[in-house]
Amino acid sequence: METSSSKKKIVIIVMTGNMLVDFAGPSDVFTQADSYLMQSAAHEATPSGYEVLITAPTMDRTIKTQTGVEIHCPYHAMEINFPVDTIIIAGNNFNQNNDSALEPFYKWLTATYKKQSVRRIASICGGAFVLAKAGLLEGKKATTHWELSEKLKRSYPDIQVHANQFFVNDGNIYTSAGVSSGIDLALALVEQDFGKETAIHVARKLVFYLSRPGFQAQFGRLLPVYESVNIAGKIQKWLQEHLHESLEVARIAAKVNMSTRNFTRVFHKETGMPPAKFVEKLRVEAARRFLEQTNTPLERIAEKCGLGNLVSMRRVFLRHLSVTPSDYRRVFRTALKDPAMEDVLFET
Incomplete structure (x- = not known):
């Protein structure tokens, strides 16, 4: 040879x-x-x-x-x-x-x-x-x-x-x-x-980045798909509908008729993370969808997804995705907007 x-x-x-x-x-x-x-x-x-x-x-x-x-x-x-x-x-x-x-x-x-x-x-x-x-x-x-x-x-x-x-x-x-x-x-x-x-x-x-934006971070799902028997699966839809509101652990625990202490223990055991971290990841996932599919201003997205203001949303994105919201939109923005996403954003 x-x-x-x-x-x-x-x-x-x-x-x-x-x-x-x-x-x-x-x-x-x-x-x-x-x-x-x-x-x-x-x-x-x-x-x-x-x-x-x-x-x-x-x-x-x-x-x-x-x-x-x-x-x-x-x-x-x-x-x-x-x-x-x-x-x-x-x-x-x-x-x-x-x-x-x-x-x-x-x-x-x-x-x-x-x-x-x-x-x-x-x-x-x-x-x-x-x-x-x-x-x-x-x-x-x-x-x-x-x-x-x-x-x-x-x-x-x-x-x-x-x-x-x-x-x-x-x-x-x-x-x-x-x-x-x-x-x-x-x-x-x-x-x-x-x-x-x-x-x-x-x-x-090759028309390729030498070092891609995002400090070499992958952009997969932040949360797995939970089965309905999992405590996260039971409350995820409700949480997604209330992301723009304050979601203290006590309020979420009350939703499933559990004490705050027991809910926190069970939630961590079944998901491997505390409830507050889960909610934060849900908010980032929601913000990602708006960044990908709408022209909505960043400040409005932050407000609707419960991420506070642009500064706090930027900080959370860097922590979870190692990329800023504006850079994320620039990389993953779809050419075809989803009108339904705009409707969801401005319905409240």
């Missing part, structure tokens, strides 16, 4: 069932960086850069993507017997039927990590579960797609899950969140390897 010896080898191992951008995005980042470095150092005999290898985790070398595209790779992971700079695990299909076919891959990944023969190992989206299963994340900080963060916590309690970040590194292990966050991570690795100028050039080429 012959490869260029002068460039950093980036091996992207693609798990079956992924979106194309899970691996195509990072691959494009490294490929564009290599092209830029080649042009910048055209006079050098052995210019530095990247060599990207798309690799399958199974011996049939075949990857079936979520979009229906089937990819036949030149290698499977177990054939990687040459020096590698970075291994990136793209996604995870969570298909238990593939466990036996993936056993050699997991053994190879664990052995590769233990031999410390690779400078960096990274994951994209559900790829964090692959690293965890191979034993690479024990006691480490990690992230994954916001929809999978609770599952990662439950499945691997020893991992310090940072659910709100685009990417996290702990030593030489890097994990990134969902889909496009793999591009964020790839750009950060390019900057680490060849400096900010190269990373900026690639980001401009």
